[in-house]
Amino acid sequence: MIAAVFSVIAAGLAFADGSIDHLLRAWLLGLMLTFGWAVGGLALLMVQYVSGGKWGLLLRRPLEAMSRTLPLVFVYWLVIAINVKKLYLWASPALVDDGVRRGLISPDQLEVIEHAIGFKRPMLNPNMFWLVGLFCFTVWFLYTRKLYLLGSQRDMDSAANTPFWIKRFENISGPGILVYSLTMSAAVIYWVMSLDPTWYSSVYGLLFLVGQGYSVLALSIIISISLSKAEPFKTILRQTEQHDLGKFTFAFVMLNIYLAFSQFLIIWSGNLPEEIPWYLDRIRGHWGIIITLDFMFHWLIPFTLLLSRDIKRNKRRLVRVCQWMVFAKAFDLFWLIEPNFKDAARNLHFSWGILEYVAVPVAMVAFWVAFFCNRLKTRPLVQTNDPHVAEILEAEHAHA
């Protein structure tokens, strides 16, 4: 319902703006958000298979359902891949020419851009974009499929075989996490970072990796608390586990600002003409307001709220914080994506198109959530033949 309404609004805005440029940019934001949940969910699923622990038992099925939304994310990605020439400077000389003609790209910048595009041609070209994208999706799809099928088989098996299954999942997930971090880095470099072909930063993949942990955990908490209105989550989401998840999320909030600030500090200290323009594009021309808000939304607010033990143990308040974090993630992606385009760099201005950043992601996320719920319903919410389940079924103070 929400999805339909916002899709219509998005289409309306595209007409008002007279082009689909912003629709595509906002689409990219929606893609990165849902991609973060699908593939980040897969990663956290693998982490929980490797690490064990009660939080893993709690989140196993929701994370699995997240990872199984990959087909929808693939469809989202296809839209970007088909329109690669409309988004990426390196894919289309027409975009560069247009920027020069409208005075958005200065002669100096043009030289740098031409040089960077020429030098990075073997990597940044539409064929490679498709190839790497398809390869990454294949890898993620294989992992998702494998973990899903093995999970189903494990459900049929008796509890006595648990040690075998634990080893089995560990052996797949361990290397899987490594493969995930490499493929995910490649994907975000192609999809987001290459919007500005002149810039580079070696921490970029890691920033998105941590960002995915951030948004996946926030979403997982929202999901488990919503599910806790009914059995079985009513029993198994005990205050201890909720508190633990809150602490885990807090760690990612901290790690996120740690990496983001390190990148800023290093580039700011270096102050090199190859690197600093990326930040100047995002600070000057009123973007300073956005980056300040981003700092507050993305770090300061979740950090100060999650410091409190009471908020972490209160269902309603923790959900509010996590919803806020999902919004903050989207806001951060807006700050990452929009200034890459020459009409917006160092020039934050209103156009009908910019409202697409609200309409399109909301519609895409709504569709994604519907698909996710559908996936979640196909499996039992808790794995019943794991001997550790008994531990989270106990009342909280029983062991005292």
Place this chain on the structure above:
Amino acid sequence: MPPREGTYGLLAEFDTPSDLVRAAQRARQDGWRRMDCYTPYPVEEAAEAIGFHRNNVPLLTLIGGLMGAAAMFLMETWISVLAYPLNIGGRPTYSWPAFIVPAYEWTILWAGLSAAFGMFALNGLPALYHPLFNAPNFRDGATTDKFFLCLEALDPKFDLVETRAYLTSFQPASVVEVEY
């Protein structure tokens, strides 16, 4: 202060944490307030059972952290802007991004130290003497495998005979009277 004399309280010894928690919960329900539990390792339920929900360690940690951040940031600002301004690569003397890292480190350091020393201070440590060490079974058991509930004589409900009977009703391993 003159040395206190007389009975400090009655000390009941239990073999399991569950027995201790049950006894402590009952005692609190029955109106006891001046009491304490002693266990060889942290038993959160016991703390909850005697109505011990909050302490000021988080507040001390927060204050310590904020003080650390402020102190370091101001110190760096003072050094770089006023006391010893240096031109480093043409950057402004007030280069706040560079000040963040040491300020952050001091936040952690001060928060950690405040938490540790604040905890000691609020616990009344270091304490050279505690009446409970007069009980031989406490000396042997409290740090190994026994769980203790002490009802203190300061509680208005305390009565040497009745309280002993009351504690015995929980079927502890022993009840001993502790002198100051």
